[in-house]
Amino acid sequence: MRIKRQSIFSPVAARVLLLLVLVLLAPAGFTTSPFAAHCQTAKPLITAVASVGMTVEDLDRSVEFYSSVLFFNKIREVELFGNSWERLEGVFSLRIRIAWLQRGS
Numbered sequence: 826m827r828i829k830r831q832s833i834f835s836p837v838a839a840r841v842l843l844l845l846v847l848v849l850l851a852p853a854g855f856t857t858s859p860f861a862a863h864c865q866t867a868k869p870l871i872t873a874v875a876s877v878g879m880t881v882e883d884l885d886r887s888v889e890f891y892s893s894v895l896f897f898n899k900i901r902e903v904e905l906f907g908n909s910w911e912r913l914e915g916v917f918s919l920r921i922r923i924a925w926l927q928r929g930s
Contacts, residue, residue, distance in 0.1 A: 884922045897926040 881887040884902075891897040905921040914921075 884924055888924050888926065891926050895928065897928045900925040900927050 888899055888902075892899060902922065902924040905923065906919060910921060911917055911919045
């Protein structure tokens with residue numbers, strides 16, 4: 826014969842009760858602390874990014890995504906190939922495509 830445990834609270838009721846206790850016990854000035862006020866008026870540490878490089882599987886698809894969804898403008902695209910690039914990367918018949926995109930000024 827197995828004894829079944831019964832709880833007076835359902836899991837949902839227990840979570841609601843915990844949330845209610847946390848809200849009631851939270852200090853009133855938590856969101857208006859001097860530290861929070863300082864963070865809202867402080868100058869950000871990073872104001873611009875010069876460049877970011879990444880390797881992608883499909884350059885055309887990535888340029889389309891960054892252009893249509895994130896509103897970047899394609900500035901330039903080049904294709905690199907030849908013996909010097911093959912020796913540098915150690916890959917025979919290497920072709921590298923690079924695209925420059927810009928957002929803002």
